[in-house]
Amino acid sequence: MTRLLYGKEIADTRMPALTAGVASLRASGVIPCLATVRVGDRADDVAYERTIARAAERVGIDLRRTNLPSVAGRRDLLDRIGSLNADPSVHGVLMFRPLPSRADEAAICAALDPRKDVDGVTPVSMSALYAGRLGDRGAAPVGFAPCTAEAVLAILRHFGIAPAGKRAVVIGRSAVIGKPVSLLLLSEDATVTICHSKTVGLAGIAASADILIVAAGLASDGRDGGVDRSYFNAGQTVIDVGIHADADGTLYGDVNADEAMDRVADLTPVPGGVGAVTTLILLEHVLSASIGARRDGDPPRGGSDAGAR
Amino acid sequence: MTRLLYGKEIADTRMPALTAGVASLRASGVIPCLATVRVGDRADDVAYERTIARAAERVGIDLRRTNLPSVAGRRDLLDRIGSLNADPSVHGVLMFRPLPSRADEAAICAALDPRKDVDGVTPVSMSALYAGRLGDRGAAPVGFAPCTAEAVLAILRHFGIAPAGKRAVVIGRSAVIGKPVSLLLLSEDATVTICHSKTVGLAGIAASADILIVAAGLASDGRDGGVDRSYFNAGQTVIDVGIHADADGTLYGDVNADEAMDRVADLTPVPGGVGAVTTLILLEHVLSASIGARRDGDPPRGGSDAGAR
Numbered sequence: 001m002t003r004l005l006y007g008k009e010i011a012d013t014r015m016p017a018l019t020a021g022v023a024s025l026r027a028s029g030v031i032p033c034l035a036t037v038r039v040g041d042r043a044d045d046v047a048y049e050r051t052i053a054r055a056a057e058r059v060g061i062d063l064r065r066t067n068l069p070s071v072a073g074r075r076d077l078l079d080r081i082g083s084l085n086a087d088p089s090v091h092g093v094l095m096f097r098p099l100p101s102r103a104d105e106a107a108i109c110a111a112l113d114p115r116k117d118v119d120g121v122t123p124v125s126m127s128a129l130y131a132g133r134l135g136d137r138g139a140a141p142v143g144f145a146p147c148t149a150e151a152v153l154a155i156l157r158h159f160g161i162a163p164a165g166k167r168a169v170v171i172g173r174s175a176v177i178g179k180p181v182s183l184l185l186l187s188e189d190a191t192v193t194i195c196h197s198k199t200v201g202l203a204g205i206a207a208s209a210d211i212l213i214v215a216a217g218l219a220s221d222g223r224d225g226g227v228d229r230s231y232f233n234a235g236q237t238v239i240d241v242g243i244h245a246d247a248d249g250t251l252y253g254d255v256n257a258d259e260a261m262d263r264v265a266d267l268t269p270v271p272g273g274v275g276a277v278t279t280l281i282l283l284e285h286v287l288s289a290s291i292g293a294r295r296d297g298d299p300p301r302g303g304s305d306a307g308a309r
Numbered sequence: 310m311t312r313l314l315y316g317k318e319i320a321d322t323r324m325p326a327l328t329a330g331v332a333s334l335r336a337s338g339v340i341p342c343l344a345t346v347r348v349g350d351r352a353d354d355v356a357y358e359r360t361i362a363r364a365a366e367r368v369g370i371d372l373r374r375t376n377l378p379s380v381a382g383r384r385d386l387l388d389r390i391g392s393l394n395a396d397p398s399v400h401g402v403l404m405f406r407p408l409p410s411r412a413d414e415a416a417i418c419a420a421l422d423p424r425k426d427v428d429g430v431t432p433v434s435m436s437a438l439y440a441g442r443l444g445d446r447g448a449a450p451v452g453f454a455p456c457t458a459e460a461v462l463a464i465l466r467h468f469g470i471a472p473a474g475k476r477a478v479v480i481g482r483s484a485v486i487g488k489p490v491s492l493l494l495l496s497e498d499a500t501v502t503i504c505h506s507k508t509v510g511l512a513g514i515a516a517s518a519d520i521l522i523v524a525a526g527l528a529s530d531g532r533d534g535g536v537d538r539s540y541f542n543a544g545q546t547v548i549d550v551g552i553h554a555d556a557d558g559t560l561y562g563d564v565n566a567d568e569a570m571d572r573v574a575d576l577t578p579v580p581g582g583v584g585a586v587t588t589l590i591l592l593e594h595v596l597s598a599s600i601g602a603r604r605d606g607d608p609p610r611g612g613s614d615a616g617a618r
Contacts, residue, residue, distance in 0.1 A: 127432035
């Protein structure tokens with residue numbers, strides 16, 4: 001019997017504390033506020049924005065949406081980030097990515113005030129994650145982990161799956177999910193193998209994992225492709241970060257769920273797995289950034305690298 | 310027959326171009342200059358400083374040494390970094406680490422101008438390495454990879470060992486060597502496994518590697534400990550980053566070289582392996598930073614995060 005790891009359980013468990021935290025902050029005069037920046041109208045961005053809006057409203061976080069035309073350039077985005085940095089009523093900023101230009105994306109992400117970087121895109125957040133200093137909220141701002149990567153760890157923790165000493169295999173090496181989830185697993189003492197499109201013998205390596213994280217977009221050709229029985233072992237926890245839509249709108253992940261069922265120990269469903277936790281984490285980051293802003297008591301400053309360039 | 314991968318070969322091959330580059334810059338009126346900052350008098354720092362001094366003199370790079378007393382605090386170091394940032398005649402800064410306080414070390418590293426960060430310690434360098442943007446020397450400064458990690462990759466390249474599609478196992482997860490070498494191997498399309506003190510079944514995992522990088526300080530109890538035959542396979546390339554000294558001053562690595570000989574395909578000797586390349590890479594970074602400073606034509610600015618804190 002494969003146990004399904006429902007992300008909703010975690011959202012249900014943690015939502016009350018989040019809501020209470022937001023309410024207490026509002027009572028003290030601070031209204032936690034997330035700003036989203038979307039370029040163009042990609043369907044998955046629009047869908048994620050809608051999910052965020054519903055959840056933010058439920059917990060009492062203000063949402064300020066910006067939608068730039070798909071022709072928006074580097075200057076437009078830097079201007080927008082600059083004004084959100086300067087606006088003390090905005091505590092967190094989420095940019096839907098990828099942005100139109102990958103070259104610009106690095107510079108634009110670097111321009112964001114790390115204290116508002118609730119999805120871990122700034123150099124400050126990345127280097128804190130890399131150096132294992134994310135928990136170290138001392139004098140200097142350290143940013144946040146990317147929400148999806150943190151959601152994977154939250155699921156493992158909630159369902160009592162300790163990474164320490166386990167073999168974790170991560171399929172995918174993107175800066176958005178593959179690399180950060182690898183570093184988070186490493187900081188929790190897993191032995192981590194990072195696989196990708198150039199990996200030889202991928203299925204065999206995956207099958208050696210105690211914890212298999214799939215974030216590769218492998219199943220883009222439909223449900224029959226993707227991660228099949230050759231990737232699994234009977235004791236395995238499989239976390240599926242992929243999300244795709246059929247022509248008829250049915251959602252499915254990178255993992256062939258039919259093949260995984262009854263072949264692995266644990267599996268996150270799609271939908272209802274990682275995605276259900278990502279939005280919770282995002283809003284928790286906004287609350288944390290709002291508390292940080294009140295504690296600091298000074299107006300947010302510009303992004304660390306923005307001014308000098 | 311195990312092939313010994315002598316780092317000196319690489320130094321000999323690349324030193325002429327480095328020397329010529331420095332000479333050409335000096336002829337144009339720019340004198341490449343490296344500043345070192347040492348706190349206290351730890352033997353290995355003093356030894357590394359001496360090696361750097363000899364090599365810098367050989368290629369024509371100026372060396373400016375600072376030696377702070379071992380009681381030097383955060384403020385002393387920040388002041389020192391601040392003046393080196395502000396000094397246009399200094400192109401690169403190397404701090405001997407670890408600094409006395411790990412908490413201070415992050416803030417002090419962040420204070421360094423990323424354009425002078427020749428050993429990859431700033432958030433800008435770390436995040437560029439993490440995001441795979443180190444080669445992308447466009448408009449914004451991206452820093453450098455840590456020298457030792459880059460030395461490992463230089464050895465593989467020089468001896469024709471392509472990481473792409475290979476299984477690389479890295480023993481050690483420090484921010485100085487384990488993590489950066491893992492990311493560099495990943496960016497060259499290796500499938501990378503990161504192991505550490507909490508890894509279960511370490512020797513077996515190591516023995517599955519095509520390329521084994523050992524940077525763990527495992528042999529600190531002497532030559533008989535460390536990485537022995539159980540870690541090897543016959544086709545393997547073994548890169549030994551460890552360096553230790555016997556009571557009588559004899560140097561040895563993390564790998565038990567007697568056991569590795571004739572059991573693996575390739576092995577870096579200690580001394581004369583990775584260490585011999587690290588100093589070359591450092592001085593190449595200084596040249597590159599000097600060229601960057603001349604090209605930019607503007608005075609170096611303060612570290613990205615220093616000013617605002």
